[in-house]
Each structure stands twice: as C-alpha cells, then as structure tokens.
Amino acid sequence: MFSANLNATLIRSAxxxxxxxxxTGLTQSPVPAAPIPPSGAPTAxxxxxxxxxxxxxxxxxxxxxxxxTEAQMPLWSAFAQAMRDNAAATDALFAQRAGAVATMxxxxxxxxxxxxxxxxxxxxxxxxxxxxSLYASLxxxxxxxxxxxxxxxxxxxxxxxTRR
Numbered sequence: 447m448f449s450a451n452l453n454a455t456l457i458r459s460a461x462x463x464x465x466x467x468x469x470t471g472l473t474q475s476p477v478p479a480a481p482i483p484p485s486g487a488p489t490a491x492x493x494x495x496x497x498x499x500x501x502x503x504x505x506x507x508x509x510x511x512x513x514x515t516e517a518q519m520p521l522w523s524a525f526a527q528a529m530r531d532n533a534a535a536t537d538a539l540f541a542q543r544a545g546a547v548a549t550m551x552x553x554x555x556x557x558x559x560x561x562x563x564x565x566x567x568x569x570x571x572x573x574x575x576x577x578x579s580l581y582a583s584l585x586x587x588x589x590x591x592x593x594x595x596x597x598x599x600x601x602x603x604x605x606x607x608t609r610r
Contacts, residue, residue, distance in 0.1 A: 518580065535569055
C-alpha cells in the first residue's frame with residue numbers, strides 16, 4: 447500500500463512536471479536493472495519515444511500559446527532544450543528505478559525516490575533559469591498570457607484527485 451501511494455505520488459509529481467515544466471517520465475517501460483549512480487545523475491541516454499513525443503508536443507503547444515516571435519527564438523530554443531534535457535534525465539531515472547524497484551528493500555526504495563526528487567528539483571531550477579531569460583524578452587501581452595497559463599495549470603494540478 448505504501449509503495450502504491452509512493453508510486454502514485456511519483457506519477458502525480460511527474461504529471462505536474464508535464465503541466466508546468468515538461469519533464470516527463472510517466473509511461474516508462476521496465477528495463478534491465480541498472481545501478482543508479484550515487485550522484486543521482488542519470489546516464490546519458492535519449493528519452494523514450496513516448497517521452498520525446500510528449501515533450502515535443504508540449505514545446506509546440508507552449509510556443510503557440512505564448513506567441514513566440516522570430517526575435518525570441520534564440521531564448522525559446524534554450525528553454526526548449528532545457529525541457530528536452532530534463533525529459534531525458536527524468537526518463538533515465540524513472541527507467542532505472544522501474545528496472546530495480548522490484549528488488550529494492552525499503553531504504554533503497556526511499557533513496558531512489560530521493561535521487562529522483564533531487565534531480566527533479568535541479569532540473570526545475572535549470573528550467574526556471576532558462577525561462578527567466580525568455581520571460582524577460584516577452585511583451586507585456588505575452589507575459590500576461592504566460593502568467594495566466596501557468597497559474598491555471600498550477601491550480602488544476604493542485605486539485606485533489608479522487609481515489610479509485
């Protein structure tokens with residue numbers, strides 16, 4: 447039961463990441479068990495096709511919703527690359543966890559979750575830094591759209607979910 451609740455929390459956190467700062471890792475296929483590096487840094491790997499497709503769709507949607515102009519493209523591209531990098535890192539960590547979770551004892555499970563949480567926080571900080579530069583280049587109308595969009599998504603993500 448605790449493990450199911452922990453996994454549900456992980457999935458909810460990943461879903462929030464998709465909504466706010468598109469780091470994904472929701473639909474992971476188990477992979478052979480691989481040790482998670484002690485530093486928590488995932489090995490360099492491309493994200494799964496599903497993750498890459500979700501991130502690319504999110505990038506296109508945000509670009510359209512924010513009305514990114516040609517002049518803003520260099521800053522947008524840096525932000526989009528941070529999103530892709532976060533997706534790859536998160537995807538790798540979730541894949542490593544999925545491959546090892548069946549044999550983890552409780553302390554290993556908690557440490558694995560802590561590594562994911564730390565990586566998520568670090569990735570979010572890098573994404574926020576890239577967004578700061580982009581946001582500074584937005585027009586007042588674009589800023590208002592971004593503020594409204596992020597506020598709505600955060601509000602929706604914060605709503606309690608019903609149990610099954």
